[in-house]
Amino acid sequence: MRDRMQRLRRGAVTGVGIAATAVVLVSCGGDRNASSNDNGQNTLRPAGPAAHKILSLFTPFFWVAVVVGVAVVGMTFYVALRFRVRPGEERSPVQTHGNTVLEVSWTIIPFLILMVMAVPTIATIFNLAKTPKGKDVVHIEVAARQWFWQYTYTDPSTGFLTANEMHIPINRPVLLTLTSNNVIHSFWVPELSGKKDVVPGHPNTLTIEGDRTGTFLGQCAEYCGLSHANMRLRVIVQTEADYDKWVQEQQTPLSAANVQEFDKKISGEWGCTSCHSVTNRVKGPDAVGASVGPNLTRVGDRAAFAGDIYPMQLDPLTKWIYDAPHQKPAGPLVNWMPNFSSRGMSQQQAADIAKFLICDTATDPASHPECK
Numbered sequence: 001m002r003d004r005m006q007r008l009r010r011g012a013v014t015g016v017g018i019a020a021t022a023v024v025l026v027s028c029g030g031d032r033n034a035s036s037n038d039n040g041q042n043t044l045r046p047a048g049p050a051a052h053k054i055l056s057l058f059t060p061f062f063w064v065a066v067v068v069g070v071a072v073v074g075m076t077f078y079v080a081l082r083f084r085v086r087p088g089e090e091r092s093p094v095q096t097h098g099n100t101v102l103e104v105s106w107t108i109i110p111f112l113i114l115m116v117m118a119v120p121t122i123a124t125i126f127n128l129a130k131t132p133k134g135k136d137v138v139h140i141e142v143a144a145r146q147w148f149w150q151y152t153y154t155d156p157s158t159g160f161l162t163a164n165e166m167h168i169p170i171n172r173p174v175l176l177t178l179t180s181n182n183v184i185h186s187f188w189v190p191e192l193s194g195k196k197d198v199v200p201g202h203p204n205t206l207t208i209e210g211d212r213t214g215t216f217l218g219q220c221a222e223y224c225g226l227s228h229a230n231m232r233l234r235v236i237v238q239t240e241a242d243y244d245k246w247v248q249e250q251q252t253p254l255s256a257a258n259v260q261e262f263d264k265k266i267s268g269e270w271g272c273t274s275c276h277s278v279t280n281r282v283k284g285p286d287a288v289g290a291s292v293g294p295n296l297t298r299v300g301d302r303a304a305f306a307g308d309i310y311p312m313q314l315d316p317l318t319k320w321i322y323d324a325p326h327q328k329p330a331g332p333l334v335n336w337m338p339n340f341s342s343r344g345m346s347q348q349q350a351a352d353i354a355k356f357l358i359c360d361t362a363t364d365p366a367s368h369p370e371c372k
């Protein structure tokens with residue numbers, strides 16, 4: 001009788017322990033609005049067909065894994081408790097070797113589960129790998145650099161170069177061609193699609209598409225050097241009208257006076273044009289090739305700079321121009337923005353260049369409070 005009570009009590013303690021663990025685990029999930037670490041990269045909140053397909057593959061697999069996990073861990077606990085040695089007990093378990101029925105069944109059952117799961121997995125892989133065709137498709141070449149993303153819009157209706165911030169029209173497939181001339185990177189915007197490696201000498205393709213408007217953040221997902229974590233990006237999904245407007249803005253060259261100011265006053269003194277350009281057309285007489293640093297033609301229109309890590313504001317941009325290596329580590333191996341403060345640039349000169357870059361390249365300078 002006493003023995004039975006003891007067992008009941010121990011069972012109750014174990015039950016409470018398991019329930020408490022479950023409560024802690026569930027509360028880790030949290031509400032996305034209340035959560036402080038919402039970085040806008042949530043695969044459980046898909047915003048495009050590719051991301052939806054991946055989620056609908058993930059969800060049933062997750063529950064299969066939960067059932068298997070709970071069964072295995074539960075049985076382990078049960079056996080450990082049920083067959084443990086009790087005080088005063090002196091017995092050895094019955095010694096056996098092998099149990100054909102058990103061994104065959106725990107081989108066949110997982111095999112069958114994996115075979116069933118392979119069917120939708122392979123189907124989804126092939127489905128996601130399809131190349132979209134038709135007039136609707138937007139083509140963008142993505143070049144991964146250490147450490148920023150360069151985008152070349154290659155369609156006849158676009159034909160320009162930009163960096164870090166990609167704009168795409170809603171409900172239209174966007175075929176990305178991913179290239180690298182340095183190391184391996186990985187392009188990843190979780191709410192729009194899975195990740196795809198960017199491999200030197202082997203262009204990969206990835207189709208993304210947004211089914212709601214908004215800003216979707218992404219980042220490089222393959223370790224690519226010291227500032228791998230500072231290689232972020234954003235994709236802005238826009239209505240067709242907003243997207244057309246943005247394309248037009250990108251295609252509008254800077255005024256001749258602004259280009260001249262950049263070439264003479266800014267680049268002449270500091271050599272900026274050896275890495276950057278303020279023209280962005282990829283065809284025609286004023287075409288530019290790929291550059292070492294991000295294209296700056298409409299840099300004032302972007303929300304952030306330096307691999308999408310600093311907001312496009314005077315202060316951070318001034319600090320960046322003054323002394324970039326201390327704003328984003330690069331190490332000795334990478335061709336990198338120099339520390340201009342050690343080349344005699346004053347803070348005021350850096351601030352002047354920052355102001356030019358934000359206010360004279362922005363389509364609508366009034367949208368920056370600092371440009372008024």
Ligand code: CUA
Pocket residue numbers: 144147184185186220221222223224225227228229231
């Ligand atoms: Cu590029 Cu990590």
